Amino acid sequence: MSDSGTTQVIFFVAAIVVAGALSGVFIGLSGNMASAVENRANNFSDKLDTSIKVINDPAFMPYNDSILNVYVKNTGSISLLPTDLTVMIDGKDENSSSWTIVGGSNEWAPSIVLEIHLNIILANGDHTAKVVISNGISDSMGFRI
Amino acid sequence: MGLSVSAASAILFSTFLIVFGAMFGSINMYQDKIQSAQEDNYSRALEAQATSITINSVDALNGTITVTNVGSTTLDPEKMDLLINGSIETSSISLLSIDQHPGSKLWLPGDVLVMHSDFNIIGAHIELVTECGTVTYS
Numbered sequence: 001m002s003d004s005g006t007t008q009v010i011f012f013v014a015a016i017v018v019a020g021a022l023s024g025v026f027i028g029l030s031g032n033m034a035s036a037v038e039n040r041a042n043n044f045s046d047k048l049d050t051s052i053k054v055i056n057d058p059a060f061m062p063y064n065d066s067i068l069n070v071y072v073k074n075t076g077s078i079s080l081l082p083t084d085l086t087v088m089i090d091g092k093d094e095n096s097s098s099w100t101i102v103g104g105s106n107e108w109a110p111s112i113v114l115e116i117h118l119n120i121i122l123a124n125g126d127h128t129a130k131v132v133i134s135n136g137i138s139d140s141m142g143f144r145i
Numbered sequence: 146m147g148l149s150v151s152a153a154s155a156i157l158f159s160t161f162l163i164v165f166g167a168m169f170g171s172i173n174m175y176q177d178k179i180q181s182a183q184e185d186n187y188s189r190a191l192e193a194q195a196t197s198i199t200i201n202s203v204d205a206l207n208g209t210i211t212v213t214n215v216g217s218t219t220l221d222p223e224k225m226d227l228l229i230n231g232s233i234e235t236s237s238i239s240l241l242s243i244d245q246h247p248g249s250k251l252w253l254p255g256d257v258l259v260m261h262s263d264f265n266i267i268g269a270h271i272e273l274v275t276e277c278g279t280v281t282y283s
Contacts, residue, residue: 012148016153019154037168045182048185113226
């Protein structure tokens, strides 16, 4: 093989290697971007499908023996996880809470009410309860004890 | 030299097609998904706006409550919740029947829903909540 032929083979291999490497990088990046777009679509879609409403009677809050029961109805179109909830009373995060799904259902499906039991000491007067889902959707209600 | 350029171009062009396909597919999926979710969201908001119920009467001795659908949407009586004196007592509902349409599961606009609660409702403050969260009190 002449010198010219060897050079051409070297150029050919180098071009294939460089083009292949660039292709790998571009395909990898596009895969990551497609995955990110899909995640964003899922998150945004879940957010749009999520809706909750605090349905307590503000004049008759069930508050006995320092236990306040807050009823939250799933008014959206997807099931929610009770563990994703944050409850705030008068703007303060209440960690000492437990919950039950009303009606004995296994999941907090649309139209189902979640009963949250908060262990809290409240003075007589006006208060605010705010319930926030991890995706930022929330509802709040003023009530009187 | 010419063959090298052609081969590299062919590889890069194929890559461009793959990348374009992947990006177009994901953006198309994003738009479809968001559009569908937005339509559902608007539909729920409209439904909530058009929903209204009124408690007509409470027969405390018999535990019977009659409620009229005064909105313009069809409701599902079984997705309603009952609060008595602030506590949820949906499980105490022993009868749900559409007046003049026994057995129907559709609570149409104008229809009167008759419900019976086993809970003692004498002098009680009653709250009813529809599936979309619309509330009425008596």
